[in-house]
Amino acid sequence: MISIDRPTADLGDVRVTNRAAVLRHVRRHAPCSRADVAAHTGLNKATVSSLVAELIEHGLLRETGLTENRVGRPATMLVLDGSRYVGLGLRVGADELVAVAAGLGGDPVLTWRRAFPAATAGPEETVKALAALTRRAVNRIGADRTVLGLTVAVPGLVDPDGDVPAAPALGWRGVPLAASVRRALRDRDFPVAVDTEANLAVLAERRHGPYAATTDLVHLTGGPAIGAGLISGGRLLRGGRGFAGDVGHLPLAADGPACDCGRRGCLTALLGVDAVIRRLLPGAGPVTDHLPEVERIQVLARAGDEPVRTGLTEIGRLLGQATSVLSGLLDPEVVVVGGHLAALAPWLLPAAHAELAARTPVPPGVRLEASTLGSAAGALGGATAALATVEAGRLPAG
Amino acid sequence: MISIDRPTADLGDVRVTNRAAVLRHVRRHAPCSRADVAAHTGLNKATVSSLVAELIEHGLLRETGLTENRVGRPATMLVLDGSRYVGLGLRVGADELVAVAAGLGGDPVLTWRRAFPAATAGPEETVKALAALTRRAVNRIGADRTVLGLTVAVPGLVDPDGDVPAAPALGWRGVPLAASVRRALRDRDFPVAVDTEANLAVLAERRHGPYAATTDLVHLTGGPAIGAGLISGGRLLRGGRGFAGDVGHLPLAADGPACDCGRRGCLTALLGVDAVIRRLLPGAGPVTDHLPEVERIQVLARAGDEPVRTGLTEIGRLLGQATSVLSGLLDPEVVVVGGHLAALAPWLLPAAHAELAARTPVPPGVRLEASTLGSAAGALGGATAALATVEAGRLPAG
Numbered sequence: 001m002i003s004i005d006r007p008t009a010d011l012g013d014v015r016v017t018n019r020a021a022v023l024r025h026v027r028r029h030a031p032c033s034r035a036d037v038a039a040h041t042g043l044n045k046a047t048v049s050s051l052v053a054e055l056i057e058h059g060l061l062r063e064t065g066l067t068e069n070r071v072g073r074p075a076t077m078l079v080l081d082g083s084r085y086v087g088l089g090l091r092v093g094a095d096e097l098v099a100v101a102a103g104l105g106g107d108p109v110l111t112w113r114r115a116f117p118a119a120t121a122g123p124e125e126t127v128k129a130l131a132a133l134t135r136r137a138v139n140r141i142g143a144d145r146t147v148l149g150l151t152v153a154v155p156g157l158v159d160p161d162g163d164v165p166a167a168p169a170l171g172w173r174g175v176p177l178a179a180s181v182r183r184a185l186r187d188r189d190f191p192v193a194v195d196t197e198a199n200l201a202v203l204a205e206r207r208h209g210p211y212a213a214t215t216d217l218v219h220l221t222g223g224p225a226i227g228a229g230l231i232s233g234g235r236l237l238r239g240g241r242g243f244a245g246d247v248g249h250l251p252l253a254a255d256g257p258a259c260d261c262g263r264r265g266c267l268t269a270l271l272g273v274d275a276v277i278r279r280l281l282p283g284a285g286p287v288t289d290h291l292p293e294v295e296r297i298q299v300l301a302r303a304g305d306e307p308v309r310t311g312l313t314e315i316g317r318l319l320g321q322a323t324s325v326l327s328g329l330l331d332p333e334v335v336v337v338g339g340h341l342a343a344l345a346p347w348l349l350p351a352a353h354a355e356l357a358a359r360t361p362v363p364p365g366v367r368l369e370a371s372t373l374g375s376a377a378g379a380l381g382g383a384t385a386a387l388a389t390v391e392a393g394r395l396p397a398g
Numbered sequence: 399m400i401s402i403d404r405p406t407a408d409l410g411d412v413r414v415t416n417r418a419a420v421l422r423h424v425r426r427h428a429p430c431s432r433a434d435v436a437a438h439t440g441l442n443k444a445t446v447s448s449l450v451a452e453l454i455e456h457g458l459l460r461e462t463g464l465t466e467n468r469v470g471r472p473a474t475m476l477v478l479d480g481s482r483y484v485g486l487g488l489r490v491g492a493d494e495l496v497a498v499a500a501g502l503g504g505d506p507v508l509t510w511r512r513a514f515p516a517a518t519a520g521p522e523e524t525v526k527a528l529a530a531l532t533r534r535a536v537n538r539i540g541a542d543r544t545v546l547g548l549t550v551a552v553p554g555l556v557d558p559d560g561d562v563p564a565a566p567a568l569g570w571r572g573v574p575l576a577a578s579v580r581r582a583l584r585d586r587d588f589p590v591a592v593d594t595e596a597n598l599a600v601l602a603e604r605r606h607g608p609y610a611a612t613t614d615l616v617h618l619t620g621g622p623a624i625g626a627g628l629i630s631g632g633r634l635l636r637g638g639r640g641f642a643g644d645v646g647h648l649p650l651a652a653d654g655p656a657c658d659c660g661r662r663g664c665l666t667a668l669l670g671v672d673a674v675i676r677r678l679l680p681g682a683g684p685v686t687d688h689l690p691e692v693e694r695i696q697v698l699a700r701a702g703d704e705p706v707r708t709g710l711t712e713i714g715r716l717l718g719q720a721t722s723v724l725s726g727l728l729d730p731e732v733v734v735v736g737g738h739l740a741a742l743a744p745w746l747l748p749a750a751h752a753e754l755a756a757r758t759p760v761p762p763g764v765r766l767e768a769s770t771l772g773s774a775a776g777a778l779g780g781a782t783a784a785l786a787t788v789e790a791g792r793l794p795a796g
Contacts, residue, residue, distance in 0.1 A: 014412060216638035228727070232637065237630045239729020240614035241763070244630070246726040249757070251719070254652055263757070321649070328644040329626070329727060331637020359647070359661070365639070 015051075018043055020393030022051050023060065026078050027105065028212055031064050033075035052078065058395050059084030060104060080105040085146050085396055088137060088190075089382020090130055091153040091197060092118050093375065094169050094224050094273075095289050097129060099137050100379035101147070104387055106208040110140055111376055117288055123175040131184035138188070148396060149190045149386030152181060153197040153378030155223050159242045162194035168248070168260055168268075169224035193385065197221050198245050199236055200381030202229025204373055205336050207384050216332040219371065220247070220322075221378075222339015223290075225268045232330055248272075250325060252318055270318050273340040280311045294340045301347045309347065316348035320355025320368070327356070327366040338371040345370035413449075416441055418791030420449050421458065424476050425503065426610055429462050431473035450476065456793050457482030458502060478503040483544050483794055486535060486588075487780020488528055489551040489595060490516050491773065492567050492622045492671075493687050495527060497535050498777035499545070502785060504606040508538055509774055515686055521573040529582035536586070546794060547588045547784030550579060551595040551776030553621050557640050560592035566646070566658055566666070567622035591783065595619050596643050597634055598779030600627025602771055603734050605782050614730040617769065618645070618720075619776075620737015621688075623666045630728055646670075648723060650716055668716050671738045678709045692738045699745045707745065714746035718753025718766070725754070725764040736769040743768035 021041045026032060029040070038048045055061040062081040082103020091098040095117055101110040114133065118126045130152060138147055154177060156167025162178020178194040185192060202219035205211050215234040221227045228245040230237040237244045248268035249261050256265025257275060269275055277284055277293045280300075287293050300308040323335050341348060352368055360366075371377060390396055419439045424430060427438070436446045453459040460479040480501020489496040493515055499508040512531065516524045528550060536545055552575065554565025560576020576592040583590060600617035603609050613632040619625045626643040628635040635642045646666035647659050654663025655673060667673055675682055675691045678698075685691050698706040721733050739746060750766055758764070769775060788794055 214638075230727075232630065232635045232642070233633065235631065235633070237635070237728065239630065240612075240731040241729055243729040243763070244727065246729070249726055250723060251650075261757075325648060325723070326727075328647055329628075329642065329724075330635065331639055331641040331644070333638040359659075365641070 016393035018047065018393070019051050019055065019395075020391065022048065022055065023080070023104070023391060023393065026061060026080055027207075030079040030105075031077035033077055035075060037078070054395070056081075060390065060395075082107050082109070083145070085148050085387070085390065086141055087383040087386030088134065088141075088147050088150040089153065089200065089379040089384070089386065090133060090150065091200075091376070091378035091382065092126060092130070092170065093155070093197075093378075094119055095291070096375070097133055098376050098379040099133050100376055100383045101137055101141050102380060102383040102387075104390065106380070106384065108376075108380065108383075109145070110137060111379075112137065113375070115289070119170045120288070123172055123177070123180070126170075127177070127180045127184055130181055134181075134185060134188075146396065147188075147190050147386075148390060149193065150181075150185075151193045151195055151200065151382035151385040152177065153200040153382045154194060155197045155221060155225055155227060157243050157246060158194050158196050158199075162192075164194070167225075169272075190386075195382070195385060196227055196229070196245065197223075197378035198227035198229035199238075200229070200379075200385055201338055201371070201373070201377040202231050202336075202381070203236065203384055204377045204381035205229075205371065206231055208380060209336070209371065209373055211334060211336070214333050216330065216334075218326055218330065218332045218335045219377070220326075220335060220337045220341065222273055222337065222341040222343070224272050224274050226271055228326065230330060230332075232332070247322070247326070250322055252321055267318075267322055271315060271322070271341065276315060276340060276344070279315070280308050290340065294343050297344060301344070312344060312347035313351040315344075316351030317355045319348055320352035321359065323352060323356050323366065323368050324359035327360065332366055334367045334369060336369050336371045338373070338377050339375065342370040342372075342374075414791035416445065416791070417449050417453065417793075418789065420446065420453065421478070421502070421789060421791065424459060424478055428477040428503075429475035431475055433473060435476070452793070454479075458788065458793075480505050480507070481543065483546050483785070483788065484539060485781040485784030486532065486539075486545050486548040487551065487598065487777040487782070487784065488531060488548065489598075489774070489776035489780065490524060490528070490568065491553070491595075492517055493689070494773070495531055496774050496777040497531050498774055498781045499535055499539050500778060500781040500785075502788065504778070504782065506774075506778065506781075507543070508535060509777075510535065511773070513687070517568045518686070521570055521575070521578070524568075525575070525578045525582055528579055532579075532583060532586075544794065545586075545588050545784075546788060547591065548579075548583075549591045549593055549598065549780035549783040550575065551598040551780045552592060553595045553619060553623055553625060555641050555644060556592050556594050556597075560590075562592070565623075567670075588784075593780070593783060594625060594627070594643065595621075595776035596625035596627035597636075598627070598777075598783055599736055599769070599771070599775040600629050600734075600779070601634065601782055602775045602779035603627075603769065604629060606778060607734070607769065607771055609732060609734070612731050614728065614732075616724055616728065616730045616733045617775070618724075618733060618735045618739065620671055620735065620739040620741070622670050622672050624669055626724065628728060628730075630730070645720070645724070648720055650719055665716075665720055669713060669720070669739065674713060674738060674742070677713070678706050688738065692741050695742060699742070710742060710745035711749040713742075714749030715753045717746055718750035719757065721750060721754050721764065721766050722757035725758065730764055732765045732767060734767050734769045736771070736775055737773065740768040740772070 038045045064077045086101045097116045099112040155169040164175040182192045217231040219229040228247045250267040253265035259266040259269035436443045484499045495514045497510040553567040562573040580590045615629040617627040626645045648665040651663035657664040657667035
């Protein structure tokens, strides 16, 4: 095994690390007793009791009063407490904004969708709309809950400062999004961050989808531009500049349709929602609202429409090909597809699985599945990311 | 930021973590004083003195007696001590075995190459040769130095048990390599591990090449099959089953030459050393000893041979294309090429850089460079990996 560069540690770090371990155990195994936590984390019971007391006092855990059905003294059971703190996540889609507020356990306190054409409205109007939506959400959340942070999910490249150098799905370039949203919300005292939709969606998959125990997981976003959120060895991959997961220009077919980048047959030019609609509904023309068109494709596919079925099979094969590249490079246990790729999964996945099996060297590898989180995945991930410092064992200031 | 799942910590862990931090600082900044270590690690001086005393006692650090040229009391300087412990690395190439023994600082105590046709000899004979080479190396290293471990580098897939499910460059399938080498060396008391050549080469690049400060780094191996060692966020990526970095079947040209996998135009079928020789030296026939053929290509390229130059430019373009895929997905700061790709770098890289620039979206990205470690990279990485527990702050038992 190769050693990891870690900073030095001190006693404060130990307590933070152990607090995070307790929260993590309760997140995965709630309801559970203090004795369970001690047994599974390897911490001694006195340490667990002290940490749990502190976490209860700060409103991060609560006792349910339930007891386990077992021999011996009944134990008080613990669950995450979602009542005092929430994280807020906003997703900027090509044709909608999504807001999700969620507590530590991921239970959505609020899920809002609002049709909004971010591509035609431009960054300035989008920032205004995001700020307005945030204010309304904070008001709805109410004064008895504290918002610990806001993370905005954007389909594109995001640098460590929260600037968006390029978001082709929105037609944006060089947008200082985090700074602009912070300015628009300067009267609020919670931190504002921006991350890619793909990064936040894969975080949501791991936290709130069926993949909590999966250390190697990829989420491929749907939408006008395909992006990948990569978790490897339990950790999100960001890359040197923060641009990891930019798979939209993976070359799949040299003779494929033209891509915005000037070449042909890139992943996005073949599997992006506009490309899929153009191919399967040739008369549709330019589309600003994708959902009704995707639903038309579903209706036609269900009805057995031959050209649509054939087209979906071919698109599925390309998805299998792209998945085999990801699989070879990163060896994930699961690749989860979102957006329109999830909506069309019943017709895409059989062909994708066949292609993947044909391309996978021995031994057999990755699973390819549809996301169950819907178009809120990025926003839910944003809400979760906004709680990251608490999840990492730091106590809220409030 | 997204939190990392870490196990719980205790006071013993703190000392181990801090010991590793001291060793890391000295590795990067030697010669340096105790005060330097304290200033840069954030540890207090008493802790540093205690840790340094312990590390000197165990033969991991030594004092050089040099003093820094500065105001105030002259300080005793520290360097890594490579005199008492070495790690041993063996690399199984298609046509040679390489052995490297190195101390903590990476100074090679021994570098041996031995022509050996692992592909035709088969796994059983190769294990015998590896054991014999190990014994000779241990004898040469001598009794005053302790071998802390052996890591064998293999061009292929390696699972966490050290089994090799497939190594196409050697024609191997399902070889329980680590267990076989352990059995052959059962009279020796050091641990034996197996890892991919690519993983060990990228470790060597980061430790002993010019990339110590680079947290996002890829090494593309040369040889009959191309593999990738991936360091992202300072950590080696292994994937769910340990097979990350299997890039050999990245599809680059649908109409390219046939690949062993049954498809056409895979990375290995275009850029592997056999493919390159076949393309540039059409009369060469099947090759078992690659080095002389690669040298012939160098001679022809230097002499300005037109078909060879044109072929190298085309191969360079494909290398640029492969690098752009890696770059999009992982956003590394540097991609380093090894083996024959390094040997032919003067002619490959200009075309590769041009292709990469044409394919890289704003903002400009990755650097593509030739390795300076030569064919010993995997073995040097193996020697380094064999010292990993010490580097991670655990004291040797001896």
